[in-house]
Structure formats: C-alpha cells, structure tokens
Amino acid sequence: MSDIKKRLVIIGGGFAGLSVAKKIDKSQWEVTIVDRHNYHSFPPLFYQVASSELEPSGITFPLRREMRARKVKGCRYRMGTVASIDTASRRVITEFEEIPYDKVIIAAGATNNFFGIDGLPDRVYTLKSVPEAIRCRNAILERLERAALLPQCDERRALLTFVVVGGGPTGVEIAGALGEMKRYIIRRDYPAIDREEVKVVLCEGTDRLLRTMSENSSKAALKDLGQLMVDVNLGKTMKSYDGRLITFADGTTINSATLIWTAGITGEPIALTGTEVKAGPGGRFIVDEYNRVTGLDDVFAIGDISCHADERFPRGCPQLAQPAIQQGRTLAENLNRRASEQWRPFSYKDKGSMATIGRNRAVVDMGKLHFSGWAAWMMWMFIHLISLLGMRNRAVVLLNWIWSYFSFSTSLRMILKTAEQPHKKAY
Amino acid sequence: MSDIKKRLVIIGGGFAGLSVAKKIDKSQWEVTIVDRHNYHSFPPLFYQVASSELEPSGITFPLRREMRARKVKGCRYRMGTVASIDTASRRVITEFEEIPYDKVIIAAGATNNFFGIDGLPDRVYTLKSVPEAIRCRNAILERLERAALLPQCDERRALLTFVVVGGGPTGVEIAGALGEMKRYIIRRDYPAIDREEVKVVLCEGTDRLLRTMSENSSKAALKDLGQLMVDVNLGKTMKSYDGRLITFADGTTINSATLIWTAGITGEPIALTGTEVKAGPGGRFIVDEYNRVTGLDDVFAIGDISCHADERFPRGCPQLAQPAIQQGRTLAENLNRRASEQWRPFSYKDKGSMATIGRNRAVVDMGKLHFSGWAAWMMWMFIHLISLLGMRNRAVVLLNWIWSYFSFSTSLRMILKTAEQPHKKAY
Numbered sequence: 001m002s003d004i005k006k007r008l009v010i011i012g013g014g015f016a017g018l019s020v021a022k023k024i025d026k027s028q029w030e031v032t033i034v035d036r037h038n039y040h041s042f043p044p045l046f047y048q049v050a051s052s053e054l055e056p057s058g059i060t061f062p063l064r065r066e067m068r069a070r071k072v073k074g075c076r077y078r079m080g081t082v083a084s085i086d087t088a089s090r091r092v093i094t095e096f097e098e099i100p101y102d103k104v105i106i107a108a109g110a111t112n113n114f115f116g117i118d119g120l121p122d123r124v125y126t127l128k129s130v131p132e133a134i135r136c137r138n139a140i141l142e143r144l145e146r147a148a149l150l151p152q153c154d155e156r157r158a159l160l161t162f163v164v165v166g167g168g169p170t171g172v173e174i175a176g177a178l179g180e181m182k183r184y185i186i187r188r189d190y191p192a193i194d195r196e197e198v199k200v201v202l203c204e205g206t207d208r209l210l211r212t213m214s215e216n217s218s219k220a221a222l223k224d225l226g227q228l229m230v231d232v233n234l235g236k237t238m239k240s241y242d243g244r245l246i247t248f249a250d251g252t253t254i255n256s257a258t259l260i261w262t263a264g265i266t267g268e269p270i271a272l273t274g275t276e277v278k279a280g281p282g283g284r285f286i287v288d289e290y291n292r293v294t295g296l297d298d299v300f301a302i303g304d305i306s307c308h309a310d311e312r313f314p315r316g317c318p319q320l321a322q323p324a325i326q327q328g329r330t331l332a333e334n335l336n337r338r339a340s341e342q343w344r345p346f347s348y349k350d351k352g353s354m355a356t357i358g359r360n361r362a363v364v365d366m367g368k369l370h371f372s373g374w375a376a377w378m379m380w381m382f383i384h385l386i387s388l389l390g391m392r393n394r395a396v397v398l399l400n401w402i403w404s405y406f407s408f409s410t411s412l413r414m415i416l417k418t419a420e421q422p423h424k425k426a427y
Numbered sequence: 428m429s430d431i432k433k434r435l436v437i438i439g440g441g442f443a444g445l446s447v448a449k450k451i452d453k454s455q456w457e458v459t460i461v462d463r464h465n466y467h468s469f470p471p472l473f474y475q476v477a478s479s480e481l482e483p484s485g486i487t488f489p490l491r492r493e494m495r496a497r498k499v500k501g502c503r504y505r506m507g508t509v510a511s512i513d514t515a516s517r518r519v520i521t522e523f524e525e526i527p528y529d530k531v532i533i534a535a536g537a538t539n540n541f542f543g544i545d546g547l548p549d550r551v552y553t554l555k556s557v558p559e560a561i562r563c564r565n566a567i568l569e570r571l572e573r574a575a576l577l578p579q580c581d582e583r584r585a586l587l588t589f590v591v592v593g594g595g596p597t598g599v600e601i602a603g604a605l606g607e608m609k610r611y612i613i614r615r616d617y618p619a620i621d622r623e624e625v626k627v628v629l630c631e632g633t634d635r636l637l638r639t640m641s642e643n644s645s646k647a648a649l650k651d652l653g654q655l656m657v658d659v660n661l662g663k664t665m666k667s668y669d670g671r672l673i674t675f676a677d678g679t680t681i682n683s684a685t686l687i688w689t690a691g692i693t694g695e696p697i698a699l700t701g702t703e704v705k706a707g708p709g710g711r712f713i714v715d716e717y718n719r720v721t722g723l724d725d726v727f728a729i730g731d732i733s734c735h736a737d738e739r740f741p742r743g744c745p746q747l748a749q750p751a752i753q754q755g756r757t758l759a760e761n762l763n764r765r766a767s768e769q770w771r772p773f774s775y776k777d778k779g780s781m782a783t784i785g786r787n788r789a790v791v792d793m794g795k796l797h798f799s800g801w802a803a804w805m806m807w808m809f810i811h812l813i814s815l816l817g818m819r820n821r822a823v824v825l826l827n828w829i830w831s832y833f834s835f836s837t838s839l840r841m842i843l844k845t846a847e848q849p850h851k852k853a854y
Contacts, residue, residue, distance in 0.1 A: 038572060039841040057482040062840045064616040076618065079572040096576050131846030138845060145465060145506040149523050189491040191503065390838050392830055396823065403819055411817045413489045414466040417845050418565065419558030 005030040008335070009092050009099055011082045011270070012107035013040050013063045015321045016303030018072070019328025020105055025336040026074035032099060034092060036081040038063055040389055041130050044321065045397075047170055049133035050140065050260075051177035052413040053404060056130050058396045061389035082108065087296060088274030103298045105331065106270060106285060110304035110319055113264030113282070123243045124261040127170055136260060138415045140178075143258055145415075148192040154255065158244055160197045161256040165238050165246075166263030167204025168212070169355040172221050174260055175202040176357035179228025184408045200230045201254060205237040205263070210363070212318060213353055217363035220372035224357040238263070265319060267305040272296075280307060284316060289345035291331050302327040308346070317348050321387070356380045359405065432457040435762070436519050436528040438509045438697070440467050440490045442748045443534035443730030445499070446755025452763040453501035459526060461519060463508040465490055467816055468557050471748065472824075474597055476560035477567065477687075478604035479840040480831060483557050485823045488816035509535065514723060515701025530725045532758065533697060533712060537731035537746055540691030540709070550670045551688040554597055563687060565842045567605075570685055572842075575619040581682065585671055587625045588683040592665050592673075593690030594631025595639070596782040599648050601687055602629040603784035606655025611835045627657045628681060632664040632690070637790070639745060640780055644790035647799035651784040665690070692746060694732040699723075707734060711743060716772035718758050729754040735773070744775050748814070783807045786832065 006029055010017045013035040024031055042059040049056050063077045080094025085106075091098040111128050114120040125136040140162065147159040164175045178200040186195045202209075202225065208218040209225075209232070225232050237249040246254045267283030277295040280286045284307035286294045291306060293299040303324035307316035317323035327346055334343040352366035354376065362376035381401065388394050404410045433456055437444045440462040451458055469486040476483050490504045507521025512533075518525040538555050541547040552563040567589070574586040591602045605627040613622045629636075629652065635645040636652075636659070652659050664676040673681045694710030704722040707713045711734035713721045718733060720726040730751035734743035744750035754773055761770040779793035781803065789803035808828065815821050831837045 037842065038568060039843075055482055055484040056843050057484070057839055057841065060841045060843065061838055062616075064840070065836070065838050068615060078576060080576075096573070129846065131844050134843070135846045141465060146523070149505060149507075188495060189489075392826075392838050395826065399819075399822065399826075409492070411488055411492050411819050412484055413491070414484065414487045415464065416466075416483050416487065416561070417558050418843075419556065419562045 006102040007032070007100060009034060009101040009104045010107055011035075011085075011092065011105065012109055012268075012303070012305075013037075013066075013077070014043075014107060014109050014303065014324065016107035016109070016324035016328045017105070018066065019325045020107070020302070020332045020335075021075045022071040023329050023332030023336070024075075028336065031075040032101075033063065033067075033075055033077050034080050034082055034094060034099065035063060035077070036079070037130075038077070038079055039130075040066060042384075042388055043128070044384055044387075046127045046130065046133040047174040047177055049130065050125075050127055050136035050174060051181060052137055052141070053177065053410055054397060054400055055412055056134055058393050058400065059388065060130055061393060066389060082270055084271040084273055085299065086273045087277075087299060090298065101298070103300065103335065106293070106299065106301040106305055107303050107324070107328065108268040108270055108305050110265040110267050110283070112261060113266035114261070115264055117238075117240060119243075120241060120261065123241055124165075124259045126261050127174065128265070134416070138417060139258055140181075141413055141415045144186075144190055144193065147197075148190055155257075157197070158255045158257045160193065161199040161201065161254065162258045162260070163201045163203065163246060163254055163256045164260045164262060165203050166261065167202060167206070167209040167232075167234070168262060169210060169353075171202060171204070171260075171262040172209055172225065172355050172357060174262065175200060175225060175230045175232075176228055176361070179225060179230040180358045182229055185413075188409065189413070200228075201233065201256075202230055203233045203236040203238060203248070205235070207234050209234070210355055213355070213363065214365045214370045216370040217355070217365055217372065220363045221355065221357055224361040224372075228358050265304070270305075272299070279305075282307070290334060290343050291327055291346060300331055302331055313348070318353075320353065322351055323348050354380050354383070433529040434459070434527060436461060436526055436531045437534055438462075438512075438519065438532065439534035439536055439695075439730070439732075440464075440493075440504070441470075441534060441536050441730065441751065443536070443751035443755045444532070445493065446752045447532055447534070447729070447759045447762075448502045449498040450756050450759030450763070451502075455763065458502040459528075460490065460494075460502055460504050461507050461509055461521060461526065462490060462504070463506070464557075465504070465506055466557075467493060469811075469815055470555070471811055471814075473554045473557065473560040474601040474604055476557065477552075477554055477563040477601060478608060479564055479568070480604065480837055481824060481827055482839055483561055485820050485827065486815065487557055488820060493816060509697055511698040511700055512726065513700045514704075514726060517725065528725070530727065530762065533720070533726065533728040533732055534730050534751070534755070535695040535697055535732050537692040537694050537710070539688060540693035541688070542691055544665075544667060546670075547668060547688065550668055551592075551686045553688050554601065555692070561843070565844060566685055567608075568840055568842045571613075571617055571620065574624075575617055582684075584624070585682045585684045587620065588628065588681065589626065589685045589687070590628045590630065590673060590681055590683045591687045591689060592630050593688065594629060594633070594636040594659075594661070595689060596637060596780075598629060598631070598687075598689040599636055599652065599782050599784060601689065602627060602652060602657045602659075603655055603788070606652060606657040607785045609656055612840075615836070616840070627655075628660065628683075629657055630660045630663040630665060630675070632662070634661050636661070637782055640782070640790065641792045641797045643797040644782070644792055644799065647790045648782065648784055651788040651799075655785055692731070697732075699726070706732075709734070717761060717770050718754055718773060727758055729758055740775070745780075747780065749778055750775050781807050781810070 008029040010033045039060040045059045048054040112126045126132045143159045150156040182198045285301035304319040330346045354364040356362040362380040363372045364376040435456040437460045466487040472486045475481040539553045553559045570586045577583040609625045712728035731746040757773045781791040783789040789807040790799045791803040
C-alpha cells in the first residue's frame with residue numbers, strides 16, 4: 001500500500017453515502033462527502049414534518065457533526081450541488097468548485113418524477129426532501145386558515161379537500177396523517193370548520209395500496225385508512241391538475257387546492273461528461289454486482305440512484321433505506337481490499353418492510369410473516385427511532401411521539417417560513 | 428350588562444395581545460385575535476435560533492392551540508396582516524377580510540428601523556421575527572460553508588467576518604453567541620477554517636453597551652464579550668453598507684459579508700383611516716394613561732407599538748415584554764369594568780432587566796441590585812424558561828440547553844430552508 005491516499009468522493013450524505021463513510025478505511029482513502037444540504041435527513045419521517053407531527057430539526061443531523069463521530073472521523077464535508085462528473089479529467093463539478101477524485105461514488109438519491117405532466121412541479125406538494133416537507137406543512141396549515149375565513153363556497157371546499165396521489169408507503173402515510181388531523185385536530189383547533197367539510201382523498205393508479213408489500217398489508221392499510229375517514233380510490237390515474245381542478249383518466253374530477261404528489265420518483269439529475277454513459281430508466285445508473293457504473297472504471301453508484309437487475313429484482317432493488325445501506329457497506333468493504341483480493345458481489349438481504357397509517361396502526365412484512373395493528377406500530381416506531389442519527393434527535397422525536405400520543409395533538413402547527421426577503425412588504 | 432357581547436379585536440398575538448386575551452371577560456367581550464403568523468413567538472430567544480442553539484419550534488407556539496388554554500378559551504384567531512384600521516366604519520382591514528369591532532387594541536409590536544439607509548433592508552440580517560432569525564441562521568452557516576471552500580483571499584475574509592451593529596440586549600446576545608461559536612465550534616466542525624480567521628465585531632454608536640441597563644452591567648458585558656474574542660467598538664456609527672463594505676461615520680471600513688442589524692426598531696406599519704391620527708415618532712401610537720390612542724375613542728395601543736410619556740419615562744416605556752404584559756393586563760381589567768366604574772391608569776412596575784453573553788455569563792439589574800456571572804446566567808435561564816408558552820416547548824428548550832452545556836455544541840446547525848419553489852433547479 002502506498003503512503004499516498006487515494007481520493008474518494010462520495011456524492012450525497014444520505015443513508016447510502018454515510019454507510020460508505022462509516023466502513024471505508026480512512027488510512028487508505030481520503031474521503032470527501034459532497035451534498036447540497038449541510039445535513040443528513042431521514043426520508044421515512046418526512047411525512048411527519050408535513051403533518052406537523054415532528055419538527056424538521058428532529059429528523060435532520062448536521063453532516064459536519066456526523067464527521068466528528070468515531071466511525072466517520074477523517075472524512076470531510078464540502079457543500080455543493082453536483083451537476084456533473086467529468087470522467088475524462090476525473091472531477092466532480094459543483095456550482096462552487098471542481099473536486100478531483102480517484103474513485104467517485106454517486107449516492108445522490110432520488111427526487112420526484114412528474115412524468116412530464118404539464119405544470120405539475122409548480123402546482124403540487126411533494127415529500128422528497130425536508131424543504132419540500134416544510135413547504136407541504138405550511139401549505140396544509142395555510143389552507144385551513146384560509147378556509148376558516150371564508151363562508152361556504154367552492155373555494156372553501158377546494159381549500160378543505162386534500163388529495164394524495166400515489167398509494168405507496170409515503171402516500172399511505174401522509175393520507176393517514178391527514179385522516180388523523182381530520183379526526184382529532186379540526187374540531188379542537190378550528191371551531192370555524194366542521195370536521196365533515198374536510199375531505200382526504202387518496203388516489204392510486206393500480207388496483208392496490210402498498211403494492212411492494214404483501215396482499216395482507218395492502219388490505220390492512222385500506223381498512224385502516226377507511227377508519228380514518230380517508231376516501232381511497234384504486235385504479236384511479238391522474239391526467240392533469242391546474243392548481244384547482246384534478247382531472248383523472250376516467251374523466252372524473254376533484255376540486256382541490258392541495259395535491260400531494262407521491263406517485264413517482266427518479267434519480268437526481270447528474271450528467272456524466274467524457275463518456276457516452278448516462279443514467280438509464282427512472283434516472284438510475286445501471287451498475288454491475290459491485291455497484292460499478294456499467295462502462296466506467298472509477299465511477300460507482302449506490303442507493304436509490306443505482307439499478308442492478310438480477311433474477312430476484314428484475315427492475316433493480318427497491319428504492320429504500322436498507323438496500324442503500326447494504327450497498328454502501330459492501331462497496332466500502334470492496335474498496336478497502338488489496339488489489340490482489342477478490343471483490344464480493346452485492347446481494348440484498350431483505351429485512352422486511354413496513355408502513356404506518358396512524359396511531360396504533362401499521363403494517364409489517366418480514367419474509368412470510370405479516371402483521372398489523374398495535375404491535376406493528378410499536379415495531380415501526382422502535383425501528384425508526386433507533387435509525388435516527390444523534391441521541392438528541394432520538395430523545396426529541398420520542399418526546400414528541402409520547403406527547404402527541406397522550407394529548408392527541410402536537411404544538412407544532414406553526415406556518416414557519418424562512419424570510420428570504422423579510423422586508424419586502426414593509427418597505 | 429347587555430346580552431349582546433361587544434366585539435373586541437386584538438391586533439397581534441404577542442406578549443401584549445395574549446395578556447389582554449387572558450384577562451378579558453369573555454362573557455362581556457367577543458374577542459378576535461388577528462395575527463399574520465399563526466403562532467405566538469418569544470423574541471428574547473430569537474438570537475438563539477439565529478445562532479443554532481434552539482430550533483424555531485421551541486420558541487413558537489400555535490395561537491390556535493393557545494386558544495384552547497383555560498384562560499384564553501372563547502377567544503378566536505384569524506390569520507391576516509393588518510394594513511389599516513378604518514376608524515369611521517370601525518373595521519380592521521387585512522389582506523383577506525374586514526373585521527368589524529366595537530373596540531380595537533393595536534398590539535402589533537415593532538419591527539426593524541433602518542433609518543432610511545440606502546439598500547440596508549435587502550443587505551442586512553435582522554432578528555425581529557422567527558423567519559428573520561431562521562434567515563440569519565442560514566446565512567451564518569452558509570458563510571462558513573462557502574469560506575471552507577475558498578483559499579485565503581478577500582472573499583474568504585469577508586465571509587468569516589461577522590459584524591453586529593447595535594449594542595443593545597439583542598446585539599450583545601447575538602455577538603456573544605457568535606463569539607461562542609468562534610471559541611467552541613469552529614475548531615471541531617470546520618477543520619478547513621482556522622479559528623483566528625473568524626472575526627466577530629460589535630459596533631455601538633454610543634459610548635457604552637446595554638445603555639438601558641446599569642453602568643455595572645455595561646462593564647460586565649464588555650468584559651465578557653472580550654473574553655469571547657468579540658471585538659467591541661464603542662462610539663462607532665455606521666454610515667453605509669453595500670453588501671460587502673461597511674463604512675463608518677469616522678471614515679473607517681470593514682469588509683464583511685454578514686451584517687446583523689440590531690440598531691433600531693419602529694412600530695409595525697398600521698395606517699388609520701377616517702381620522703387625522705397617525706403613529707408618532709418611532710412608529711409608536713401616542714396613548715394616554717389608559718392606553719387609549721390619543722384622539723380616538725375606541726382604539727387602544729399596548730406594547731412596543733404604543734408610547735405614553737410620563738416623568739419616569741419621558742420617551743415612553745421601554746419596548747420590552749414586561750411593559751407589554753402589564754399594559755395588556757391593566758387594559759383588560761379596565762375594559763372589564765362596568766360603565767360606572769373608574770378606570771385605573773397604567774403604571775409600569777419595573778421588575779428588572781437582564782441580558783446573557785454566553786455560557787455562565789449574564790448581567791441582571793433589579794432595582795439597585797446588579798449582578799453578573801453564573802448566578803445571573805442561571806436566573807436568566809430560569810426566567811426565560813418559565814416565560815415560554817407550552818410545557819413541551821419548555822421541556823425541549825431545557826433539554827437543548829442542558830445538552831449544549833455539557834457538549835459545548837448543538838446538533839442544530841442545519842441550513843433549513845422552506846422550498847418555496849422546490850423544483851426550480853431540476854426542471
């Protein structure tokens with residue numbers, strides 16, 4: 001081993017990127033993590049930020065603070081949005097600088113896919129980042145405030161109709177949270193709004209919810225959402241949305257001021273220059289069993305932005321935390337090996353999947369085992385709590401959950417914006 | 428007493444407005460609180476949001492949740508920014524609606540005064556609202572991230588020079604917090620930045636800090652700031668700022684990318700129509716000893732936006748929480764009285780004032796008693812903790828303070844923005 005460390009650049013400080021950082025041998029590699037955000041965040045709980053159940057600070061953790069953690073020590077963080085990688089000169093290019101690398105790992109994750117539907121990005125609310133979740137929270141609360149000021153009219157009805165498009169875990173979870181808001185919060189906090197006026201609608205294009213999970217879980221989720229007064233529509237595909245009117249493929253329409261879009265994801269856009277290789281379907285980079293981007297020597301991709309098709313997963317691993325973490329770990333171990341050593345191919349160990357629908361309600365699939373209800377909900381909470389970065393965050397999230405469990409409420413329904421132009425109005 | 432309740436509109440859900448809401452007789456008055464924000468916030472701790480010591484949610488509390496509290500029950504909240512009050516038709520006018528009143532209380536507080544200095548509102552950072560504090564926090568953290576990517580150069584020096592203009596409590600407190608960041612955080616979190624590169628400068632136009640407090644407290648604050656490596660300049664008046672270069676009246680200049688402006692406040696702009704009466708000096712409404720706006724029958728003003736000059740306070744009460752709370756209480760008691768009863772004139776009971784400069788450092792004035800150091804700091808924390816609304820907030824803030832006391836750090840240094848246009852870049 002030479003004394004000069006090789007330069008490893010990791011694009012993205014999410015589950016995948018941090019998993020590499022923890023396992024990589026810092027005596028061999030000089031590791032740089034580049035991320036547009038100066039924090040790691042916890043996507044499974046974004047919907048709880050949107051529904052005012054948790055504060056953003058509870059599910060985010062500063063990357064620089066993480067760089068001080070025992071396992072990650074020695075890695076450095078640089079802020080930047082990676083627009084492209086020049087594979088010829090081996091440089092990662094951000095808006096601020098060019099970072100040279102010997103090996104680069106693309107772990108930038110996925111963002112929303114709007115499938116080219118006209119005007120959608122500006123009109124819908126999404127849950128793929130903390131800023132998006134905050135925006136969604138502010139929108140939900142503003143709709144309620146605006147409605148409370150209006151007499152019965154179409155506008156008031158549109159403001160009180162919340163439509164979630166997409167019946168995957170995020171869609172089910174945010175619809176459940178909105179159902180709980182309708183059931184427990186409206187009556188107490190908004191005396192000017194009748195609970196029955198609030199409509200929560202969940203639309204899914206296929207014939208079942210949570211279609212990556214078991215039939216049992218799909219059925220349990222459907223039943224739970226019904227009890228929370230969520231109007232679930234299966235086989236319902238959205239065609240267009242003008243900011244008020246949602247039109248579906250079957251010709252029906254809904255008037256809604258708030259459409260939460262959880263129906264599609266695509267890899268974060270990262271261009272490669274100096275090569276013909278580019279991202280494949282769904283914006284994912286095709287990788288081999290070592291997570292090496294096909295056709296390139298020194299470029300790897302892991303997590304949501306990567307795709308390795310095999311017999312078990314003909315369309316690649318599910319885009320979840322577990323595959324990302326496992327791929328990161330395997331890749332780091334391989335990068336740590338001496339030149340003479342054989343690399344170990346990646347194989348995904350499915351530890352199960354879960355979703356929650358509200359208090360005391362969740363569904364869990366673990367291999368052949370499926371269960372739902374209170375036990376599933378407790379397990380869901382435990383797993384999510386221990387997966388958070390930072391003891392303070394775990395303490396704060398636990399405190400919030402206990403508080404809201406017993407009070408049926410939270411004190412987090414603030415419309416908290418950042419004043420980008422604080423003095424625009426007054427001057 | 429007639430069966431028909433009189434309509435009382437309170438503009439502002441701050442200390443002053445909520446103090447009225449708590450004391451007012453809800454069987455006599457139909458009370459409406461109008462506020463642009465759907466939350467009450469706690470200005471004494473805004474600087475801790477800016478310095479990443481507390482999360483915004485810890486020092487804000489939803490007004491609708493407060494409306495469920497025992498003392499406030501029966502009051503209603505309506506969202507809106509009050510632009511004017513039509514005294515002829517007795518209506519409060521917001522961007523959404525017109526709210527009729529029998530009596531109206533202006534408790535809208537104060538905002539920043541830039542004294543007409545060219546371009547200042549867009550170029551400086553301020554601490555008069557939670558969104559402004561979040562913006563300031565994001566700016567401070569972004570400066571550090573940007574600087575860490577640059578070689579030694581003027582730009583890097585400007586990014587690492589933080590200038591606070593205004594030596595009142597807020598200026599002293601944010602300068603102290605920045606000093607602590609320099610002393611305890613830089614070395615651990617920003618290995619690419621040398622601690623000595625970070626400059627924290629506090630400029631005050633008069634010859635002493637905290638000029639509303641005792642000489643002893645001023646001296647103690649000056650000494651404490653020195654120990655935190657804050658460069659304090661007294662008798663230094665700012666003339667202009669172009670976003671990089673600060674020019675002072677004495678001709679000297681400082682290159683700084685971050686100017687935090689705490690040097691002036693003015694009442695929130697509220698126009699009165701149907702009368703000649705308007706806000707006086709400092710944007711404050713001149714009131715009599717019953718907090719009635721001089722020249723008007725049914726309009727009252729309390730808190731920072733009001734001014735009643737007497738022998739003790741020839742320029743009106745200090746613009747602090749205590750006078751606001753006391754005025755609100757007295758006014759509510761007067762409004763509760765029967766027509767035949769004499770109103771009680773307001774008289775301010777000064778309970779003392781305090782400021783903190785960092786861990787274990789604070790100054791307290793109580794009548795003739797002045798003390799500083801650890802005891803003052805403990806008292807400062809205790810008073811602020813019990814003054815927060817909501818048990819959850821107290822628990823969260825206390826947890827944060829204990830955590831950061833022992834760890835010399837927090838895990839809150841995230842640049843957390845609201846994605847107003849989340850998909851602008853990608854699409």
